[in-house]
Amino acid sequence: MTDRTRIASLRAQEEELFAELHPRSAELAEQARGPLLAGVPMPWMTRWPGRFPLFFESASGARLTDVDGVEYVDLCLGDTGAMTGHALPQVTEALTARASRGITTMLPSADAIWVGEELARRFGLPSWQLAMSATDANRFVLRFARHLTGRPRIAVMDWCYHGTVDETLAVLDPSTGSGQAGRVVPRPGALGPQVDVAETTAVVPFNDLDALDRRLAVGDVACLLMEPALTNIGIVLPEPGYLEGVREVTRRHGVLLVNDETHTLCAGPGGATVAWGLDPDMVVVGKPIGGGIPCAAYGLSAELAERLSGPMLGHEIDVAGVGGTLTGNALALAAIRATLSTCLREEDFAVAVPLAEGFAAGVAGVIADHGLPWHVQRLGCRAEYWFCPPPRDGAAAAAAVDEELEGLLHLWCLNRGVLLTPFHNMALFSPHHTVADVDRHTEVFGQAVAALTSGT
Numbered sequence: 001m002t003d004r005t006r007i008a009s010l011r012a013q014e015e016e017l018f019a020e021l022h023p024r025s026a027e028l029a030e031q032a033r034g035p036l037l038a039g040v041p042m043p044w045m046t047r048w049p050g051r052f053p054l055f056f057e058s059a060s061g062a063r064l065t066d067v068d069g070v071e072y073v074d075l076c077l078g079d080t081g082a083m084t085g086h087a088l089p090q091v092t093e094a095l096t097a098r099a100s101r102g103i104t105t106m107l108p109s110a111d112a113i114w115v116g117e118e119l120a121r122r123f124g125l126p127s128w129q130l131a132m133s134a135t136d137a138n139r140f141v142l143r144f145a146r147h148l149t150g151r152p153r154i155a156v157m158d159w160c161y162h163g164t165v166d167e168t169l170a171v172l173d174p175s176t177g178s179g180q181a182g183r184v185v186p187r188p189g190a191l192g193p194q195v196d197v198a199e200t201t202a203v204v205p206f207n208d209l210d211a212l213d214r215r216l217a218v219g220d221v222a223c224l225l226m227e228p229a230l231t232n233i234g235i236v237l238p239e240p241g242y243l244e245g246v247r248e249v250t251r252r253h254g255v256l257l258v259n260d261e262t263h264t265l266c267a268g269p270g271g272a273t274v275a276w277g278l279d280p281d282m283v284v285v286g287k288p289i290g291g292g293i294p295c296a297a298y299g300l301s302a303e304l305a306e307r308l309s310g311p312m313l314g315h316e317i318d319v320a321g322v323g324g325t326l327t328g329n330a331l332a333l334a335a336i337r338a339t340l341s342t343c344l345r346e347e348d349f350a351v352a353v354p355l356a357e358g359f360a361a362g363v364a365g366v367i368a369d370h371g372l373p374w375h376v377q378r379l380g381c382r383a384e385y386w387f388c389p390p391p392r393d394g395a396a397a398a399a400a401v402d403e404e405l406e407g408l409l410h411l412w413c414l415n416r417g418v419l420l421t422p423f424h425n426m427a428l429f430s431p432h433h434t435v436a437d438v439d440r441h442t443e444v445f446g447q448a449v450a451a452l453t454s455g456t
C-alpha cells in the first residue's frame with residue numbers, strides 16, 4: 001500500500017479526469033486568481049483534492065451540485081457546519097422573516113431566551129453567551145478562565161484543534177519522539193505566532209492521566225480546553241475511565257474544565273458531555289447550531305456564572321476582550337432557534353447514527369478484504385478511517401498521516417460523486433443521507449483500494 005509510484009500514477013490519472021469533469025470550475029478558478037489570495041476566499045479551500053478548487057452552485061440536504069452540474073453525495077457537510085443537512089426550508093424561512101425585520105441592532109431579540117433555555121436543556125449548563133464562531137467562543141472562555149483563576153496558562157491536548165486561537169496552536173515537540181521531552185512548540189504550519197506558545201500553553205498527550213496530573217500540579221494552568229474525543233487528527237476515542245480521571249485531576253488542581261463540543265456534537269443532542277455523563281465547568285458549541293449561519297455559544301456552570309456576574313456587568317465590558325459588534329445578532333439567534341427546534345434532536349441522530357455505522361462497516365469490510373492494517377473509527381454520526389491501527393493519542397495519529405494516499409482517495413471519491421472532508425478521512429451523516437449514499441461510498445472506496453493494491 002505504500003507503493004508511491006502506484007499512488008502517483010493513479011493520482012495523475014485522477015487529476016486528468018477531474019479537469020475533464022470541471023471545465024467551468026477551471027474557468028472560475030482562473031478568474032479568482034486575480035482578486036483573491038491563492039484564488040480562494042479562505043485559505044483552507046486550497047486543501048481540497050484536484051488541481052484547482054471546485055466551485056459549488058447549490059447544496060440541499062445531503063447533496064451538493066457544482067458549477068459544472070455534477071452532483072455529489074456530501075459527506076463533508078461543510079466540515080460539520082452543515083451537519084443538519086444543507087438549505088433547510090425551516091431555517092431559510094426563519095432567516096427570511098428575520099432579515100426583513102432587521103438583523104443587527106446591539107439589542108437582544110426575544111429568540112435569545114429560547115436559545116439560552118434550549119442550550120441549557122441540552123447541555124445541562126445553566127448560563128449561556130453567544131459568539132460568532134467556535135474559535136471566537138474558545139477565545140472568550142480562555143479569557144474568562146484566566147480571569148477567574150488568576151493563572152496565566154491554558155492546557156490543551158497534543159494535536160488538538162480548537163480553531164484559530166493563538167494559545168491552542170501548540171504541540172509537544174514532535175522531533176523528540178511523541179513529545180517525550182515535553183517541550184511546547186508552535187504547531188507545524190502555524191503562521192506568525194504572536195508570542196512563544198510555551199509561554200501561554202501547556203500541552204499534554206490525550207489518554208495520559210499521569211502526564212496531565214504532573215503538568216497541572218505546577219499550578220499555573222487556568223483551564224483545560226479539550227474535545228472529549230479528538231476529532232481533528234482522525235477520531236481518537238477516550239479510553240475507559242479517562243474522562244472521569246480528567247475531571248478528578250482538573251478539580252484537584254483547581255483547573256477549570258472546558259469541553260469543546262463543536263465536533264463531538266455528533267455524539268448526540270447534548271454532545272459527548274451528555275452522551276457520556278461528563279461534568280465540565282464550561283462547554284463550547286459552534287458550527288452547525290445555526291444551520292450554516294455563523295454563530296456559536298458557550299455555557300457556564302452556575303458557580304462560574306455567579307462568580308462572573310459582577311465583572312460581566314461592569315462598565316468596561318465593551319472593551320474587556322469578549323463579544324463583538326455582530327455577536328448575538330437577531331439573524332444568528334433566529335437561525336439557532338429554527339435549527340435546534342427542528343434538527344440535531346434524538347430522532348435526527350436515530351437516523352444519522354446508523355448511517356455512520358453502515359459507513360464504518362463498509363469501510364471495515366474493504367480493509368479486511370485487502371488485509372490492510374488500517375482502521376475505521378466512529379463517534380455518533382461521524383466516522384473516519386485511518387492508515388494505521390487505532391492510535392491512542394494525537395502524536396501517534398499525526399505520525400500516521402499519509403497525505404499522498406489520502407489525497408488520492410479523496411480525489412478518487414470526488415471524481416465518482418462522493419465528497420469527503422479535506423484534511424480528514426472523515427464522513428459525516430445527516431438525516432438526509434440514505435443507505436444508498438453509504439453503499440455508494442463503500443463501492444467507490446472499494447474500487448480505489450482495489451486499484452491501489454492491484455499488481456502489488
Ligand code: PMP
Pocket residue numbers: 079133134135136138161162163164227232260261262263286287
Ligand atoms: N473547535 C473544534 C473542535 C473544531 O474542530 C473547530 C474547527 N474545525 C473549531 C473549534 C473552530 O471552529 P470555527 O473554524 O468555526 O471557528
